[in-house]
Amino acid sequence: MATTKTHNLKEWDTLHNNGPFPLKKLYITELEGDGNMPDKIDRFNDAANEIRRLIKETKDANQGFRAYGSAWSMNHIASHKDRMHYNGFMNIHIPIIPENCHTNSNFDASNLFLFECGTTIKRVSEVLSAHGKSLKTTGASNGQTIAGCISTGVHGSAFQVGAVQDYVVGLNLIIGPNPNDVVYLERHTQPALNDAFAKKISAKIIRNDHLFNAALVGLGGFGFVHGIVIEAEPRFLLKRYVKKINKDVVLKLADTLDFKNSTFKIPEETTADGFGITPYHYKVFINQYSKEPEYVIELMYKKPFKTDYKDPFPIIKQSLYRDLIHLFTKLAEKLPKSIPWLVKQLRKTIMPTVDDELTGTLPEIFWDAPYQGPAFACSVGVDHKDSSKALKLLADLTNNEGPIPGIFAMRFVKQTKATLGFTKFPVTCMLEIDGVLWKKTRKIMSLTEYSKRIIEVLKQNNIPFTIHWGKNSDWSFPGLVNHMYGADSVNTWNSYRKALLGDEMMEMFSNDFLHDTGLAKKDMTMDDTDENLIASL
Amino acid sequence: MKNTSKIIVLIVICFLLTSCYSIRLRSINGTPQPDPLSNRDDYYRNMEVVEVDTVIKIDMTSKDFTYLIKETDKCKTGKLHTVEFKNTFGGSLLSMVTFGKKRKMKIKYVCMKPAN
Numbered sequence: 147m148a149t150t151k152t153h154n155l156k157e158w159d160t161l162h163n164n165g166p167f168p169l170k171k172l173y174i175t176e177l178e179g180d181g182n183m184p185d186k187i188d189r190f191n192d193a194a195n196e197i198r199r200l201i202k203e204t205k206d207a208n209q210g211f212r213a214y215g216s217a218w219s220m221n222h223i224a225s226h227k228d229r230m231h232y233n234g235f236m237n238i239h240i241p242i243i244p245e246n247c248h249t250n251s252n253f254d255a256s257n258l259f260l261f262e263c264g265t266t267i268k269r270v271s272e273v274l275s276a277h278g279k280s281l282k283t284t285g286a287s288n289g290q291t292i293a294g295c296i297s298t299g300v301h302g303s304a305f306q307v308g309a310v311q312d313y314v315v316g317l318n319l320i321i322g323p324n325p326n327d328v329v330y331l332e333r334h335t336q337p338a339l340n341d342a343f344a345k346k347i348s349a350k351i352i353r354n355d356h357l358f359n360a361a362l363v364g365l366g367g368f369g370f371v372h373g374i375v376i377e378a379e380p381r382f383l384l385k386r387y388v389k390k391i392n393k394d395v396v397l398k399l400a401d402t403l404d405f406k407n408s409t410f411k412i413p414e415e416t417t418a419d420g421f422g423i424t425p426y427h428y429k430v431f432i433n434q435y436s437k438e439p440e441y442v443i444e445l446m447y448k449k450p451f452k453t454d455y456k457d458p459f460p461i462i463k464q465s466l467y468r469d470l471i472h473l474f475t476k477l478a479e480k481l482p483k484s485i486p487w488l489v490k491q492l493r494k495t496i497m498p499t500v501d502d503e504l505t506g507t508l509p510e511i512f513w514d515a516p517y518q519g520p521a522f523a524c525s526v527g528v529d530h531k532d533s534s535k536a537l538k539l540l541a542d543l544t545n546n547e548g549p550i551p552g553i554f555a556m557r558f559v560k561q562t563k564a565t566l567g568f569t570k571f572p573v574t575c576m577l578e579i580d581g582v583l584w585k586k587t588r589k590i591m592s593l594t595e596y597s598k599r600i601i602e603v604l605k606q607n608n609i610p611f612t613i614h615w616g617k618n619s620d621w622s623f624p625g626l627v628n629h630m631y632g633a634d635s636v637n638t639w640n641s642y643r644k645a646l647l648g649d650e651m652m653e654m655f656s657n658d659f660l661h662d663t664g665l666a667k668k669d670m671t672m673d674d675t676d677e678n679l680i681a682s683l
Numbered sequence: 684m685k686n687t688s689k690i691i692v693l694i695v696i697c698f699l700l701t702s703c704y705s706i707r708l709r710s711i712n713g714t715p716q717p718d719p720l721s722n723r724d725d726y727y728r729n730m731e732v733v734e735v736d737t738v739i740k741i742d743m744t745s746k747d748f749t750y751l752i753k754e755t756d757k758c759k760t761g762k763l764h765t766v767e768f769k770n771t772f773g774g775s776l777l778s779m780v781t782f783g784k785k786r787k788m789k790i791k792y793v794c795m796k797p798a799n
Contacts, residue, residue: 153720161728177799180799186799216717235796237797237799266714268714269714459711513711517726517727517728519724
């Protein structure tokens with residue numbers, strides 16, 4: 147039997163110290179040992195039973211419930227003031243075999259894998275690698291759990307691929323305390339698993355594109371995400387270049403993503419007729435405090451996998467002394483004018499080395515990120531065509547009303563199908579500023595005030611935008627989510643959520659983040675009692 | 684005389700500083716065993732760290748010392764992910780004055796998270 151230890155706590159914090167947030171109970175569930183229960187499906191279902199028991203216990207206490215994994219989100223999206231569940235020990239994986247696939251499936255069964263919620267991206271990559279496969283993309287590191295990634299929309303900079311949720315093809319949700327509350331969702335237009343297999347891990351199967359797309363980036367509000375079926379692809383290599391080039395060329399590339407006709411070319415990545423090849427990954431590093439005429443960019447090109455490539459292993463970053471981080475933060479708070487100088491001193495630890503070249507697999511390149519102290523990150527998504535304009539606005543804001551102890555970067559992500567995915571533009575430029583967390587003083591505004599100014603500036607300049615669900619913002623900004631996604635999308639998400647969960651479970655899986663953003667509301671214009679919303683199509 | 688004292692103090696400070704250092708070994712594979720209850724704010728944040736701070740005795744006939752890692756609640760797999768060895772001035776001094784019979788052992792280690 148899976149076992150849960152219950153801890154009575156008063157507060158909980160994220161990995162990056164963005165809290166603390168209030169809490170009453172923390173559940174930590176561990177799976178039954180494989181020696182006692184060798185069958186993985188049995189252990190998966192045994193864990194599901196334990197989660198249902200915890201949901202019942204919480205329901206009986208009339209409290210709320212929220213699961214979390216690695217605590218990498220930098221706001222209160224993963225927290226709940228009542229009860230939280232740590233699922234990091236729930237990490238079963240099951241490769242899907244052809245006999246488990248739906249008759250109408252277009253997926254290659256060898257690319258399909260079921261992972262339990264608490265499996266980290268690193269572990270997912272190790273499992274896939276052992277099968278000669280790879281994830282299509284990840285975030286910039288590998289410590290997040292797979293459920294955490296999709297629930298908050300974690301992305302890399304693969305602008306022809308998408309974010310992590312975009313290769314998810316099936317979701318196994320626990321939406322209540324009863325045996326019938328274990329549900330398997332997938333798209334009706336892209337079925338993956340057959341009923342026989344799906345029934346082994348769920349009581350109900352719903353194939354419905356709209357419901358699936360709503361639940362995909364569910365913000366923890368669609369119940370307990372227990373299992374995730376992903377589509378992997380054959381292993382590949384990435385060749386990474388770091389260059390420093392003229393700002394105008396960099397920004398034109400960001401606005402157009404036209405690498406074919408750009409004046410910037412990498413000789414090795416050029417076609418026979420002299421055109422630039424479009425990379426797999428494009429990232430721009432911007433020190434907004436520097437007047438240098440060039441920006442550092444990082445490009446990666448996809449290559450066929452082979453075993454004989456030079457060891458790419460990154461030199462492990464030395465940890466900054468905690469005292470040094472503390473000193474920098476205090477300097478930033480007391481003497482904000484020192485921030486540009488501090489950023490300049492830290493450039494070697496926060497930017498890649500120019501002209502570095504390496505080749506490696508996706509998990510090798512996006513490897514571990516050691517904890518470096520309290521951190522913040524504000525990340526907005528804009529249409530890539532607006533990227534240079536948005537950068538100028540936010541860099542000016544940071545220079546004129548800051549400075550703020552961080553630097554900007556731009557990454558690019560293909561459009562998601564998730565109803566509330568923040569990568570909603572045809573190609574979204576994720577414009578982010580990250581750095582060390584500071585406290586408001588007379589001389590430097592607070593992080594929430596800075597986040598509010600970001601929203602105001604983008605609104606004043608009519609730039610459509612979204613905000614990364616797992617990062618810092620003024621999440622209580624009036625009408626923020628409706629402004630970002632439109633009332634129709636918000637209403638659709640809410641209606642599917644209510645139709646699937648019902649009022650009682652909807653309340654249980656709502657936390658302060660959903661209340662602050664207005665996403666916990668129960669009144670909606672769509673008819674949520676319409677059974678078609680949760681019908682299998 | 685004053686200058687001589689200053690030089691001696693400087694040498695002692697340099698010796699103290701250089702004799703205190705950490706070396707960390709970390710596997711490139713695997714995930715460290717997490718500790719969701721931990722409130723550390725150092726390199727090991729959210730990791731289940733086992734700290735060993737003891738003095739080991741090595742007799743004249745033994746060339747080395749083997750410390751066994753066993754499966755426990757703090758090390759569910761019995762397999763190592765990260766090991767940090769710390770040498771201190773006190774440790775060096777102890778070894779010196781006991782002619783190597785007693786050695787300060789100050790290590791931290793984190794085990795691999797169980798995989799399923």
